[in-house]
Amino acid sequence: MDSIAALMGGFAIALTPTNLGLAFLGCLIGTAIGVLPGIGPMNAIALLLPFCFALKLPPESALILLAAVYYGSGYGGRITAILLNMPGEPAAAITTLDGHPLAKQGRGAAALAVSGIGSFVGATLSVVLMTFLSVPLARIAVGFSPADYVALIVFALSLLGAVAPGNAVKAWAAGCFGILLALVGIDSGTGVERLTFGSIELLGGIDFTVLAIGLFAIGEVLLLLETRLRATAAALGHGERLSLKELLACVPAMVRATGIGFVIGVLPGAGASVAAALSYTTERRIADRAGTFGKGDLRGVASPETADNAAQIGNLVPMLSLGIPGSGTTAVLLGALLMYSITPGPLLFTQRPEVAWGLIASMYVGNVMLLVLNLPLVGLFARLLTVPAWVLYPGVIALSYAGVYAVSNSPFDLLLATAFGALGYVLRKLDVPLVPIILGFVLGRLLEDNLRRALSLSDGDVLALFASIPSLLLWACTLAALVFPLIRRKV
Amino acid sequence: MRAQADRVLGGALVALAAGVVWHAQSLEVAFAADPVGPKAFPTVVALAMGACGILLLLRAGTVWEKAERVLPGLAAAAAMAAYALLLAPLGFITASALLCLVIALAFSATILQAVVTSLVTAPLLWLLLDRVLDLPLPAGPLGF
Numbered sequence: 001m002d003s004i005a006a007l008m009g010g011f012a013i014a015l016t017p018t019n020l021g022l023a024f025l026g027c028l029i030g031t032a033i034g035v036l037p038g039i040g041p042m043n044a045i046a047l048l049l050p051f052c053f054a055l056k057l058p059p060e061s062a063l064i065l066l067a068a069v070y071y072g073s074g075y076g077g078r079i080t081a082i083l084l085n086m087p088g089e090p091a092a093a094i095t096t097l098d099g100h101p102l103a104k105q106g107r108g109a110a111a112l113a114v115s116g117i118g119s120f121v122g123a124t125l126s127v128v129l130m131t132f133l134s135v136p137l138a139r140i141a142v143g144f145s146p147a148d149y150v151a152l153i154v155f156a157l158s159l160l161g162a163v164a165p166g167n168a169v170k171a172w173a174a175g176c177f178g179i180l181l182a183l184v185g186i187d188s189g190t191g192v193e194r195l196t197f198g199s200i201e202l203l204g205g206i207d208f209t210v211l212a213i214g215l216f217a218i219g220e221v222l223l224l225l226e227t228r229l230r231a232t233a234a235a236l237g238h239g240e241r242l243s244l245k246e247l248l249a250c251v252p253a254m255v256r257a258t259g260i261g262f263v264i265g266v267l268p269g270a271g272a273s274v275a276a277a278l279s280y281t282t283e284r285r286i287a288d289r290a291g292t293f294g295k296g297d298l299r300g301v302a303s304p305e306t307a308d309n310a311a312q313i314g315n316l317v318p319m320l321s322l323g324i325p326g327s328g329t330t331a332v333l334l335g336a337l338l339m340y341s342i343t344p345g346p347l348l349f350t351q352r353p354e355v356a357w358g359l360i361a362s363m364y365v366g367n368v369m370l371l372v373l374n375l376p377l378v379g380l381f382a383r384l385l386t387v388p389a390w391v392l393y394p395g396v397i398a399l400s401y402a403g404v405y406a407v408s409n410s411p412f413d414l415l416l417a418t419a420f421g422a423l424g425y426v427l428r429k430l431d432v433p434l435v436p437i438i439l440g441f442v443l444g445r446l447l448e449d450n451l452r453r454a455l456s457l458s459d460g461d462v463l464a465l466f467a468s469i470p471s472l473l474l475w476a477c478t479l480a481a482l483v484f485p486l487i488r489r490k491v
Numbered sequence: 492m493r494a495q496a497d498r499v500l501g502g503a504l505v506a507l508a509a510g511v512v513w514h515a516q517s518l519e520v521a522f523a524a525d526p527v528g529p530k531a532f533p534t535v536v537a538l539a540m541g542a543c544g545i546l547l548l549l550r551a552g553t554v555w556e557k558a559e560r561v562l563p564g565l566a567a568a569a570a571m572a573a574y575a576l577l578l579a580p581l582g583f584i585t586a587s588a589l590l591c592l593v594i595a596l597a598f599s600a601t602i603l604q605a606v607v608t609s610l611v612t613a614p615l616l617w618l619l620l621d622r623v624l625d626l627p628l629p630a631g632p633l634g635f
Contacts, residue, residue: 391608394592
């Protein structure tokens, strides 16, 4: 019952005119970003983050805006997937399987409607689950000692390898690199300069926005430049509209997909793409009696889209309750909170309830906005696909640099962002995942602080790291997460 | 040769790790605030990264996909680096217009399209950021 009272407090925050407006703006941007292939929620949040900070938005308002972009993108990706046979964001890849055949049969509008409703159902049911599960989960972690936190963070980082199939070693290397980037600057414990190469500009450390914009906005555009974009959008189609009977036939699929999506989302490491794929294959096994899946079955659109949005919300649960992000985008959100000197984790719900509950309440409102925006305006969003690259990307780049400049007013940071952009491009070409760099960067200082605290408490005895039951369990899981990808690769 | 991309990456990781370890060992701590100090953590992380590098050295690597077009990317990267240096002396609108011009051309716009794009985008962004959102941007010699 405390959850309900706390949620009401959250609504008092989320329903202020500023926060409502920001949620609406975030939903609009999120859907648009989801539609555009090549720009995902991570790029958009990286772009917006410096402005939130420079405009001195309070943390709960910034989080409401950025999170709306995040879950809004789950609504946009399907539009491109259905009309273009090309996922607007990675998690929408599965939606193309049945979505595009439907569009070719002239039922694009029906597919868009059912996927929009599915997105809403998945997201909203997951927000309800999140409302009741976050605090109990946080309560488990309240008793965590610094040593337990060390084990938890190492576990989260080790999982990166399990998520990148065939690429575990590169994911871990990228995670280590991210941690090292976080250590650049003056060491808070002793005042010693580390990894600064004698540069005065690096004394204060690398700014999170510089890294995020460099890797995810500038690097992405450099990568887009080397291939020609070829795309022709299928028409919306004037075929039969979605009937109530068809929609009701999709309801069981949506409920199952919500369950699968939310669970996958809460587990650290596995993201929305995994959830969408798993949900689709499960649904096909259960419900595909006539063999219509893959040829344009509405349930084949509803299932992955619902799971995608449910997983996105589920991803936020460990980020808020434990302070451990489960995906790249939630890592960027965590980085945003850290910039505001707020450390998510078990104490967030009691110490900064306006941030935690304001966000949760705003997601109820935001998803209603997204449903209302997406059903009638789907054609308008689809028209974004006709904006040529040479109009869009110069603006994206100029906005990226303006954002970096707005935070630091330093030409050095502009150069650093360019360097990270070039690095991001090279690493993408080498098939090195970039998300671990962000995760390592965000978690690196937390890991070192907790490690040093734990070893101070034990007077330098390393065995103290393995002294409690939660830490032993987490270390065992870490070992499994490290060994499993290495063995699987050899088979 | 191109299939050696992972070996190059592995070698770079090992070299970087060695550099970090060497750097960490050279840190002089005046007083011991905690039993760990600033050296141990970067050393351990760098060793882990070096181990990943060695694993990459041991296996046949990814093929480095050749870019379909090389020049646009280089031009864009050069324009971005130039932007960092020219923003303060030229002012936001001029510098951004030049940057947008190059990026638009890199995305295969015609000259006219690129000029129009840059002449619209840069002042619009300035209006939004400087006037509406009140984030001070550098003014050039012309005052904007």
